[in-house]
Amino acid sequence: MPRLTLLDPTKTGTQAEELENKLRHLIVGQEEAIHQIVKAYQTHLAGLSPAGRPIGNFLFLGPTGSGKTRIVEATAESLLKNPRSVIKIDCAEFQHSHEIAKLIGSPPGYLGHRETHALLSQEVLNQHHTEKVKISFVLFDEIEKASDALWNLLLGILDKATLTLGDNRRVDFSSTMVFMTSNLGATEMSSLVSPRLGFQAPPEDAGCDTKLSSRLSRTGVEAARRKFTPEFINRLDKIVVFRPLGSEQLRRIVDIELEMVEQRIQTATAGRPFLVNVTNSAREFLLVEGTDFRYGARPLKRAIERLLVQPLSNLMATGQVHRGDRIRVTHNQDAQSLMFFRETGAEVWNIAGSAAA
Numbered sequence: 001m002p003r004l005t006l007l008d009p010t011k012t013g014t015q016a017e018e019l020e021n022k023l024r025h026l027i028v029g030q031e032e033a034i035h036q037i038v039k040a041y042q043t044h045l046a047g048l049s050p051a052g053r054p055i056g057n058f059l060f061l062g063p064t065g066s067g068k069t070r071i072v073e074a075t076a077e078s079l080l081k082n083p084r085s086v087i088k089i090d091c092a093e094f095q096h097s098h099e100i101a102k103l104i105g106s107p108p109g110y111l112g113h114r115e116t117h118a119l120l121s122q123e124v125l126n127q128h129h130t131e132k133v134k135i136s137f138v139l140f141d142e143i144e145k146a147s148d149a150l151w152n153l154l155l156g157i158l159d160k161a162t163l164t165l166g167d168n169r170r171v172d173f174s175s176t177m178v179f180m181t182s183n184l185g186a187t188e189m190s191s192l193v194s195p196r197l198g199f200q201a202p203p204e205d206a207g208c209d210t211k212l213s214s215r216l217s218r219t220g221v222e223a224a225r226r227k228f229t230p231e232f233i234n235r236l237d238k239i240v241v242f243r244p245l246g247s248e249q250l251r252r253i254v255d256i257e258l259e260m261v262e263q264r265i266q267t268a269t270a271g272r273p274f275l276v277n278v279t280n281s282a283r284e285f286l287l288v289e290g291t292d293f294r295y296g297a298r299p300l301k302r303a304i305e306r307l308l309v310q311p312l313s314n315l316m317a318t319g320q321v322h323r324g325d326r327i328r329v330t331h332n333q334d335a336q337s338l339m340f341f342r343e344t345g346a347e348v349w350n351i352a353g354s355a356a357a
Contacts, residue, residue, distance in 0.1 A: 016042040022078040026256065027071050029249040033060065033240045037075055040177065040237065044135070054176045055135065057158045057235060059143070061220040062242025063186040065296020069141060072179045076128075076137045085128035086137045089119065091146035100149045105166035120163055122171045136176040143180040144227055151232055154180075158235035185223030189216050190244055190294070217241045245296050247287075253297050254283050254290075257304050265312070274325040276312070281331040282338055307338050315340060 012020065020038045027034060040056035043049050060068040073083040094100065105118035118124070125136040140146070140154070157163050161173040192215055220241035225233060233239075245253070258278055266273055278286075290303030308329065315321045326343040 012038065012042050013045060015045055019075070019078050023071065023074055026074040026077070027067055028252045028256070029245055030067050030071060030240075030242050033067075033071050033242065036238045036240055037071070037177075052161055052174065054158065054161050054173045054178045056177045057237045058177070058179050059224060059236050059239045060179060060181045060242060061184055061186075061224060061239065063190055063244050063294075063296060064183060065298040066242040066244055067297065068181040068242055069139065070297075072137060072139050075177070079133050079135060080128050080130060080137075082128065086139050087120070087124060088139045088141060091140055091142045091144075091150065094146050094150045097147050097149035099147070100153060101166065103150070103153070104163065118165050120171060121165065122169070125171065125173070125176060134175055136173075138173075138176055138178050140178070140180045142182060144182045144184050151228070155231060155235060158232075182224070184227055185220040185241075188219045188223065189241070192216060192219065213243065216243060244293065246293075247291070250291060250297065250300055251283075251287055253300060254287050254304075257301060258283070261304065261309060264309075269316070274321050274323065274327060276327045276329060278308070278329045279331070282329045285331040285336075285338065311338065311340065
């Protein structure tokens with residue numbers, strides 16, 4: 001009698017696990033989106049993706065600043081080492097049918113045919129491929145603003161992984177992850193969670209949290225079904241609804257953004273690096289200054305640029321920071337600002353750049 005061994009289909013391979021770990025480090029509060037991307041990537045690595053279709057077709061819904069575009073960039077960064085390798089199509093630029101020529105090029109015989117270069121040619125898709133990773137990432141941002149002509153164009157891409165250009169050349173999307181983002185239903189979703197924003201749900205409230213997630217997903221999907229045709233919806237692999245970010249998620253984003261600032265400093269000061277230590281009080285100040293639950297993480301990034309990065313650039317430009325310095329950034333409660341100390345000296349600099357004792 002054959003011996004049966006129980007298998008675990010929930011495990012992923014080493015490469016997919018690496019992608020998941022990187023995404024969890026870069027993206028906060030959007031577990032479902034991470035799970036769907038990793039699942040599609042694992043299927044692709046196993047060679048089991050459906051023939052003649054893109055690796056994955058995803059529609060991301062949710063409020064502004066919740067990470068819809070960021071997770072696409074983070075996936076490209078994790079796999080291709082470059083967040084700018086995403087081919088981003090701003091659908092607000094394609095609200096009229098004739099503007100589709102910018103995507104596929106003008107047909108032969110039309111004025112400007114030779115001067116019009118298709119934004120979605122095979123060369124554009126493949127330009128960021130590496131020796132190890134042959135995957136393209138295409139993002140249609142704010143898809144609800146596109147014209148019907150663009151939606152019809154997408155039907156062929158999503159279903160057959162094929163796009164025909166104006167000069168009849170064919171573009172193969174079978175090694176592509178196609179992402180679409182939209183704010184559809186964002187107002188209704190925000191109204192569902194607004195009383196809860198800024199508060200961490202207690203452990204005993206886990207059941208209610210699950211119910212809230214279900215209501216958010218249902219609200220987003222219903223908004224998408226009202227806007228898009230059944231033919232379009234049926235070609236999607238997954239509709240993922242992004243939850244609005246609460247204070248705990250934003251606090252984690254502060255840490256991630258500060259890590260990115262450190263990387264920028266190291267890149268900009270390759271010949272004369274210095275270290276920056278942002279204290280907990282300064283981090284809390286940045287969180288308070290950058291928190292606006294209506295707009296998610298974007299005000300937080302702007303606050304870090306305004307209150308930390310720009311003052312640091314002033315200190316660098318005026319020679320107040322030198323090679324090997326350790327800069328301590330603290331919160332000045334009296335002035336409600338950040339203060340900058342060079343640990344090896346006695347000078348203190350506030351964000352206006354004036355000296356203090």
